[in-house]
Amino acid sequence: MAPWLADKPTDKALIPLIIPHTLRQLGLTFLVSGVVAEPLPSFFANTAAYGDLVSGLLAILSLIVLRARWGFGLALVWLFNIVGTVDLLNALRQAEAVPYLGGTWYIPTFFVPILLVTHGLIFIRLFQELGHSLSSQKSQTAKV
Numbered sequence: 001m002a003p004w005l006a007d008k009p010t011d012k013a014l015i016p017l018i019i020p021h022t023l024r025q026l027g028l029t030f031l032v033s034g035v036v037a038e039p040l041p042s043f044f045a046n047t048a049a050y051g052d053l054v055s056g057l058l059a060i061l062s063l064i065v066l067r068a069r070w071g072f073g074l075a076l077v078w079l080f081n082i083v084g085t086v087d088l089l090n091a092l093r094q095a096e097a098v099p100y101l102g103g104t105w106y107i108p109t110f111f112v113p114i115l116l117v118t119h120g121l122i123f124i125r126l127f128q129e130l131g132h133s134l135s136s137q138k139s140q141t142a143k144v
Contacts, residue, residue: 027052
C-alpha cells in the first residue's frame with residue numbers, strides 16, 4: 001500500500017489509512033457483559049472502550065475535514081493519530097486483561113495490528129509533509 005500512496009497528495013494518501021480507524025467503536029464491546037469474560041478489569045475496559053470511541057470519532061472528523069479540504073485538516077489528523085496511538089499503547093500495556101477478553105479476542109489479534117501499522121504509516125506521511133513545509137518556508141525566507 002505504501003508505494004501506491006507515495007504518488008498521492010498527502011490529504012488523499014491519508015484517507016485510506018484513516019478509514020480502518022472509523023471502526024474503533026468496536027472497543028465499546030469491552031463494556032458489554034456477556035461478550036467479555038467476567039470480570040474484565042474495569043480500568044482496562046473503560047479506558048480501552050472510551051479511548052477507542054474518541055479515536056473513532058476523531059478519525060471520522062478527520063475524514064470529513066480532509067475531504068472538505070479545510071485548512072486545519074492536517075492538524076486534526078495529527079491530533080487523531082496521537083490520541084489513537086496512545087490509546088492503543090495504553091491498552092497493550094495492560095496484558096493482564098487478555099484472559100478476560102472472551103468474545104472480543106479478535107480485536108487485539110486482528111484489528112489492533114492493522115491499526116498500529118496504519119498509525120505508523122500516517123505518522124510517516126505527516127512527518128514527510130512537515131519536512132516539506134519546513135523546507136519550503138526556509139527557501140521562501142532565503143529569497144526575501
